[in-house]
Each structure stands twice: as C-alpha cells, then as structure tokens.
Amino acid sequence: xxxxxxxxxTDFCDLRKWIFLIFALVFCFAFxxxxxxxxxxxxxxxxxxxxxxxxxxxxxxxxxxxxxxxxEFYFEGExxxxxxxxxxxxxxxxxxxxxxxxxxxxKVDRYPGYNYGDFxxxxxxxxxxxxxxxxxxxxYLARYGIYSVLYYPSISVIEEGRGxxxxxxxxxxxxxxxxxxxxxxxxPTASLASGLLLGSRKGMPDEILENxxxxxxxxxxAISGYNITIVIAFVGAIFSFxxxxxxxxxxxxxxxxxxxxxxxxxxxxxxxxxxxxxxxAIWFGRQNVTLNxxxxxxxxxxxxxxxxxxxxVGFQLSFMATLGIVYVSPTMKFFCExxxxxLFSIVPESLGIRDALILTLSAQTxxxxxxxxxxxxxxxxxxxxxMLVAPLIPLAMLFSFGAAVLxxxxxxxxxxxxxxxxxxxxxxxxxxxxVGAGGF
Numbered sequence: 001x002x003x004x005x006x007x008x009x010t011d012f013c014d015l016r017k018w019i020f021l022i023f024a025l026v027f028c029f030a031f032x033x034x035x036x037x038x039x040x041x042x043x044x045x046x047x048x049x050x051x052x053x054x055x056x057x058x059x060x061x062x063x064x065x066x067x068x069x070x071x072e073f074y075f076e077g078e079x080x081x082x083x084x085x086x087x088x089x090x091x092x093x094x095x096x097x098x099x100x101x102x103x104x105x106x107k108v109d110r111y112p113g114y115n116y117g118d119f120x121x122x123x124x125x126x127x128x129x130x131x132x133x134x135x136x137x138x139x140y141l142a143r144y145g146i147y148s149v150l151y152y153p154s155i156s157v158i159e160e161g162r163g164x165x166x167x168x169x170x171x172x173x174x175x176x177x178x179x180x181x182x183x184x185x186x187x188p189t190a191s192l193a194s195g196l197l198l199g200s201r202k203g204m205p206d207e208i209l210e211n212x213x214x215x216x217x218x219x220x221x222a223i224s225g226y227n228i229t230i231v232i233a234f235v236g237a238i239f240s241f242x243x244x245x246x247x248x249x250x251x252x253x254x255x256x257x258x259x260x261x262x263x264x265x266x267x268x269x270x271x272x273x274x275x276x277x278x279x280x281a282i283w284f285g286r287q288n289v290t291l292n293x294x295x296x297x298x299x300x301x302x303x304x305x306x307x308x309x310x311x312x313v314g315f316q317l318s319f320m321a322t323l324g325i326v327y328v329s330p331t332m333k334f335f336c337e338x339x340x341x342x343l344f345s346i347v348p349e350s351l352g353i354r355d356a357l358i359l360t361l362s363a364q365t366x367x368x369x370x371x372x373x374x375x376x377x378x379x380x381x382x383x384x385x386x387m388l389v390a391p392l393i394p395l396a397m398l399f400s401f402g403a404a405v406l407x408x409x410x411x412x413x414x415x416x417x418x419x420x421x422x423x424x425x426x427x428x429x430x431x432x433x434x435v436g437a438g439g440f
Contacts, residue, residue, distance in 0.1 A: 064102035117163025124153025195221030215436030216382025228275035324366025
C-alpha cells in the first residue's frame with residue numbers, strides 16, 4: 001500500500017526528509033502498544049520509504065536521464081544484460097560509467113552484433129521513453145531502472161569480455177541451444193520452440209504474434225509461471241516413482257537450473273520464486289502456509305524493487321497464477337472430473353498432461369482480473385484456445401528439447417527425427433492460435 005501512496009507523491013521531495021523519522025516513531029509505538037493499526041501504518045510508511053529510495057534524482061547533472069532531449073550526447077558504458085535480438089534490430093542495456101551514472105536502453109541495427117560484457121562508446125540523442133495511448137513504455141522500462149532510450153546511435157566497441165564469466169557462459173550455452181533449434185525447425189516453428197523453451201520471440205512474424213495475442217496464448221511464448229508449471233509437471237512425471245517430498249526437491253532444483261539457463265531475467269526469477277512457493281503447499285500440505293509464503297515473497301521482492309508491483313504486469317500475473325494453482329486447482333480438478341467427465345477423459349494422463357491442463361486452467365481463471373485490468377479486454381476464445389493447446393504444449397516442449405539436445409551432441413539425424421514430432425505439435429498450436437484469432 002505504501003508503494004502506491006508514494007507513487008502519487010513523488011513530487012513532494014520534502015516528504016522524503018521526514019519519512020524515515022516518521023517511520024521510526026510509528027514503529028516504536030507499534031512495538032510498544034502492539035496495535036495492528038499502527039503496524040499497518042508502519043508497513044505503509046515502509047513502502048513509501050522504499051519507493052522514494054528507489055527513485056533517482058532526476059535533477060542530478062550526473063544522472064544520465066538529466067540529458068534527455070540532448071541531440072548530441074556522448075558517453076561510455078558496459079552492456080550489462082543479455083542482448084535482446086530481433087529480426088532486424090538489437091536492444092542493448094548499457095550501464096553508464098563516470099562521470100555519469102544510470103542505465104540507457106539503445107535500439108541499434110541487427111548487424112554488427114554486440115555481446116554481453118562489451119564496453120562501448122555511444123554517441124546519439126537521449127530521449128525519454130514514450131507513453132502510448134494503451135501502453136506506457138516509460139513505466140515498462142522504469143521498473144528496470146531505465147529512464148533514457150536511444151534510437152540507432154553510433155556505437156563503437158572499446159573492449160570485450162568485461163562481464164561476469166558465469167553469465168557469459170550461460171548466455172553462450174543459451175545461444176548454442178537456440179542455434180540448434182533454428183537449424184532443426186523452419187520459421188515460425190523455430191521461434192515458437194525458442195519461446196516455449198527459452199522465452200525468446202526473436203524471429204516470430206508479427207502476424208503469428210497477433211494471432212497468439214487475440215487467442216490469449218501469448219503467455220506460452222514468454223517464460224512465465226506457466227512454463228515453470230510445465231517444468232514442475234515434467235519433473236513430477238519423471239520422478240513419479242519417488243516419494244512426494246523427494247519429487248518436490250528435484251522440482252525445485254530443476255526450476256532453479258531452468259531459470260539460470262534461460263538467463264534469469266526478472267520475469268523468470270519471479271516465475272521461479274512463485275513456482276517454488278507453490279510447491280511448498282504440497283510439501284506442508286497446508287494452503288495457509290503457501291499464502292503466507294507468497295505474501296512474504298511478494299514483500300521481499302517489492303522491497304528489492306518496489307516498481308514491479310506498480311508497473312510489472314508479469315509479476316501481477318505470476319502472483320495470481322500461483323494463487324490459482326494452489327487454491328483454484330482442487331475445484332477445477334473436481335469440476336473437470338465430474339462435470340466434464342467425457343471431455344476430460346480424452347486428455348491423456350501420461351507425462352502429466354492432464355495435470356498440466358488443470359493447472360493451466362486454474363492459473364488462467366485466477367489471472368482474469370489482472371488481464372482485464374491491464375489489457376481492457378478478455379478474449380472469450382482464450383479459455384477454449386488454452387484448453388486445446390494445453391495437452392500439446394508439454395509434448396511440444398519435450399520433443400523440441402530432446403531434438404535440440406540430440407542435435408547438439410552430434411546425433412543430428414536422430415534430432416531431426418524427434419524434431420519432426422515437435423514440429424507437428426507446434427504446427428497444431430499455431431493452427432489453434434490462427435483459428436482462435438478468427439473467433440473459431
């Protein structure tokens with residue numbers, strides 16, 4: 001609550017000078033008198049304090065965004081995040097070095113290519129991110145601490161390999177895996193496979209993306225709580241011969257490894273945390289434990305970055321999807337097994353497909369309020385489309401992953417054979433998206 005309050009009073013700079021004193025006084029009174037109301041006020045003040053701390057000083061002449069609007073500006077910095085490569089462009093996150101500080105987001109041509117850890121010089125026009133009628137690019141980037149963008153600046157690489165060796169290795173392995181997918185599958189199937197396994201949509205045509213958006217299937221081509229759910233379901237199926245608690249341990253390990261492999265972006269970390277928290281319900285067998293854990297995790301995540309609760313729809317959807325998995329899935333399972341018994345019996349139980357369907361529908365149901373609030377519409381075809389593709393996605397992920405692994409280990413022919421099955425399921429997913437976009 002305090003974060004929302006602070007968001008509406010960011011212009012009152014004098015309040016920042018007093019907020020910590022007020023917080024300390026209220027905390028002391030709350031501790032002494034054990035008043036729930038005072039504890040609530042204390043929590044709100046903590047949120048206000050954290051939000052103010054997270055906001056930069058835009059009047060500081062050394063802060064990079066101070067120079068937004070400057071047509072000719074030169075600075076140096078390091079590419080500190082994975083390159084977002086598209087069909088005809090790249091997006092670079094550059095951490096500016098002294099005498100300036102802050103982050104800048106640059107859109108550049110597809111070639112020449114740049115790498116994580118490159119130290120570069122940049123010459124171009126700094127701009128404030130745009131605010132569109134139905135989308136605030138400014139808020140979207142602000143959640144990452146970015147307040148300046150550049151479009152096609154002049155960039156020169158001064159030095160390479162200044163990044164973390166660990167992340168360089170992870171990005172290298174991810175690139176190799178993605179290259180294998182591109183060699184096995186044609187477009188747009190290759191991009192769909194990358195989206196399912198790595199959260200990448202680099203080569204997917206706009207028409208296909210629009211079909212997925214209208215059909216309510218966009219979430220399957222971006223790493224989210226849904227993908228984490230599939231990973232958990234896979235691990236549960238593979239280690240089904242083990243006791244339940246050992247399955248949970250393996251699932252948590254695989255979720256962490258998966259998050260690291262795909263780059264551990266903010267969205268992936270959030271989804272992974274929520275997935276691990278969801279597993280605590282099974283471990284303890286008590287739903288209230290999970291709710292408390294989710295509240296604690298959300299609190300810690302917002303203390304780390306208070307902007308995500310305001311402007312990060314991915315965080316909001318992950319939170320609601322996890323609630324759906326924990327609280328809605330029992331009712332959803334009962335409904336499917338009793339009210340939709342005939343249709344549900346068609347869905348195979350092998351590989352956790354039936355469980356994945358229940359978890360998917362539960363997560364979708366709980367996320368509907370956020371979807372409507374964020375996008376202003378709820379597609380009536382989305383539940384149907386999600387129900388149709390839910391059995392296909394685990395199979396598409398399994399076969400495409402297996403095909404890429406076989407291909408990378410030199411068994412290219414076998415990888416192509418396995419990839420054929422993955423191609424079939426992904427083509428079916430694209431067909432559902434296309435038909436769903438037309439309203440079935």
